[in-house]
Amino acid sequence: MTNLIGHQSQISDFMAAFTGGRPHHAWLLAGQQGLGKAQFAHAAATWLLAGAPAGPNFTVPPDCEAARLMAAGSHLDFRRLERLPAKTGKLRAEIVISQIVRRDASDPQPLREFLSGTPMLGPRRVVIVDAADDMNRNTANALLKSLEEPSEDTVFLMVSHTPGRLLPTIRSRCRTLRFSRLPDADVARVLASANIDGEDPALLVHLAQGCPGRALGLAAAGITALERDLANLVGQPVERASPAALALARSVSLKGGEGRYTALLDRAPAVIAARAQQLAGHARADAITTWEQAARLAREAVPLQLDPGQVAYALGMHVASLAA
Incomplete structure (x- = not known):
């Protein structure tokens, strides 16, 4: 079961693509920061790795192995591409090319090595890029090679807050799902499921402007x-x-x-x-x-x-x- 709140049309469109025909191999999840695109990507990845079971809202059985492994961060067919800590302990400013093609021994398994084999636990692999806006030009060009030569067993979920900053060649190879601001009632539901002790929920909903991530950041x-x-x-x-x-x-x-x-x-x-x-x-x-x-x-x-x-x-x- 997923805790994803809102974005019902995006969920329906994504699920329909995988249950009703040949799905696209790369998806651009575009919209303002704080809308829940990364949570959508994680829920979608879990659903795909669980075999895309029938049911609403990326529902998977509670005892599903894929869900347990994703929650533990140890699913062998899943990879998240994001900024990594530098030697100072702070996050790097960018997603660097060594995360795609190994050039730095301090980086974990590069993406191309991950993609070079076959899925280990099921028929599909999933890669989340969060956020694609954080890639520098060299990294984006390196990723583009994988997008240009898609494998039928791999799905890319590209989170983007400012898709206009991405290479046009990357955008053209993705199917775009656009995310809009949530109604206040949905933002309130997100807050109700979070730990915001000592904070005024009504104030947070007002300041969120439809972005639950903004509300949670302000609460923190x-x-x-x-x-x-x-x-x-x-x-x-x-x-x-x-x-x-x-x-x-x-x-x-x-x-x-x-x-x-x-x-x-x-x-x-x-x-x-x-x-x-x-x-x-x-x-x-x-x-x-x-x-x-x-x-x-x-x-x-x-x-x-x-x-x-x-x-x-x-x-x-x-x-x-x-x-x-």
Whole structure:
């Protein structure tokens, strides 16, 4: 059984292709980040490796060997191509060519070696590329060779948040499934099945904008407390705002504060914009100017590698400068 929520038309189209005729060997799962495309790919891969059993929504028997092996990450006919950790412990910026063709002894079995044999546990192999946008040009060209010479026993599931960035030759060899934002009710169902203790589900659904992955990321960042901190800053005099902004700066500078910092970069300009809509006259004009400054700072903070604490303090003071 799968826990996949929503995307019923995509599930139906995919299942119909494999149960009603000759299916395509490569699929491009395209749509905004956070919609659940990777979860769809994993559920589809499990269903395929289980022999594509009849039933709705990628349903497989609970005691299915393929499902157990996929849950354990040990299915011999499955491969996930994704960014790997570098020597520093952080993820590499890209999916590199050595993951397709062995050039680096530190990499696991390259994809071409995995594809060179025959499936070991069933009639089919499945490869998920998550995300295809992370491949550099050399990696994409190396993968293209496998897509151009498809094997009947291999299915590629290519997750892409920005398919326009992919090589046209890769897009042309894939059947595209487009994913849209989920209704709020489906986002709420995703949240209900997750551990979001201490967070406001209604706030998360509102901020998710149809992307359950966004809601879960905001929950992990402690968005409920952050929203409260930003709301309390609005209209505060400098002598009270400065200590509060310093506390905000410290919270994003601590170990594990990266998620809160990312959420702050998104939410501080949004809070200012929402406040500007409630104002009129000179107060509204001032708020719009403040929003422009905050939005520019939030947009440039990561590319320019600005100090998170200093950025957080400045954003906090921008919020505080709004009319009460």
